[in-house]
Amino acid sequence: MHIPDGFIDAPTSVAFGVVAAAGIGYCLRRGSAELDDRAAPLAGLTAAFVFAAQMLNFPVAAGTSGHLLGGVLAAVLVGPWIGATCLAVVLLLQGLFFADGGITALGLNVTNMSLLGALGGYLIFRVVLRLLPQRRTSVPVAAAVAAGLSVPIAAAGFVLQFAIGGTVEDLSLRAVLAAMVGVHVLIGLGEATITFLTVGLVLRSRPDLVHGARGLLRRESARSAPAPVVPAVPAARP
């Protein structure tokens, strides 16, 4: 659920709009440098993937279901800069075209889900990966931990914005924090499971595509030389 218009006052929304614009501008520069002229088609297809993935419903129980948010998944698969940019593009089009998330709240939503969720989540991923045994199987585990934490972190971002510019008085901040983080911890469990399974599958079939596993795979193939397990250059289909 995205923040609608009117929940956070105008000065705070504009201020976070500036934060979001600066953050995404930086991601865009780093991402373009990494992918050069492949950036637009690959990032565009990844954004379309996030958009489509959010339409797939995962049944929970008694007729309820949820869907993936995809911030950490995208960041682990295609890298933090492109991943965060893709999330921002999805949010932009959802806000402008589908009225999902207020237009004045776009900066708030991008800050929470793209900068805090995807970029912050990727940071957690790197830290957790360093703590785990340096094996390929650690990658989905680290991605799951990061994905699970990224959802309550994004919710906490909302609570921060609410504390600065919330329009509802007499709402105890502690109650808002408890409710938001509590609900999102549950959603985070789902996010962690889906991310774990999906990263694991991609890692089994095209390990070279998992950006977050690159360092590990390079070391693995160096150890098992002269026959590298993974081709150094991903073979593009003719």
Added chain:
Amino acid sequence: MGAGHAHALYVPRESLLHRLPAQCKIAAVVLFGLVVVSTPARSFWAFGAYALLLLGVVLTARLSPRLVLRRMVVEVPFVVFALLLPLVARGDRVDVLGLSLSQSGLLGAWNLLAKATLGVIASIVLASTTTIRDLLHGLERLRLPRQLVLIASFMVRYADVLAAEMARMKVARESRGFTATGLRAWPVLSASLGALFLRSYERGERVHLAMRSRGFNGTMPVLRRAAPTAGSWAAALALPASAGLVAVTAVLA
């Protein structure tokens, strides 16, 4: 929210709003949103005035109010949330139909409902009168980074393709006797997501090679279109300007 809706949202009509350049309309919607969000919640009549202004815009665009109402279902989650506010907020309480409600919670709920609804209607009018192509072009004219617009246009172009890919996977799953019930379905659905990512990324690589072989060097040629006239800007900005007048009156009153 099927990707096919990206085109289905546009309602082809012959109207002033349909003819206005997209960048003028986007600017108008953003400014209108800012004016609405800045209006104090207690100026009840101002929100009525905004609603009348929007009704005027809907009629000028020759959209049927019923269509706008139907598309407002996106708002349902906020409405549920807003209805909870008077129950959870603290402060002075009033009794309504035997329920003890918080006064500031009621005001907060009204504030959220009024502003979110006006914002949603403005977005709906924008999406109904602007093709997504023009919208992207308008964003580019409003100085959104070219690279970001390019990514967005790839996303728009391929969202349909990926949605169709996902529909085919669903058919494949179900023809093998799969029904998505409960948590046990998750590994299967996640495998579909993984496969979807691989197909998306590999398609991206193929698209890139195809573009390279046609001379693509990382940026798209700019299609020059005539800059909007002062008249277009004036027509588009009439909405936020009149809303601004209402807001100033409301603050001074």
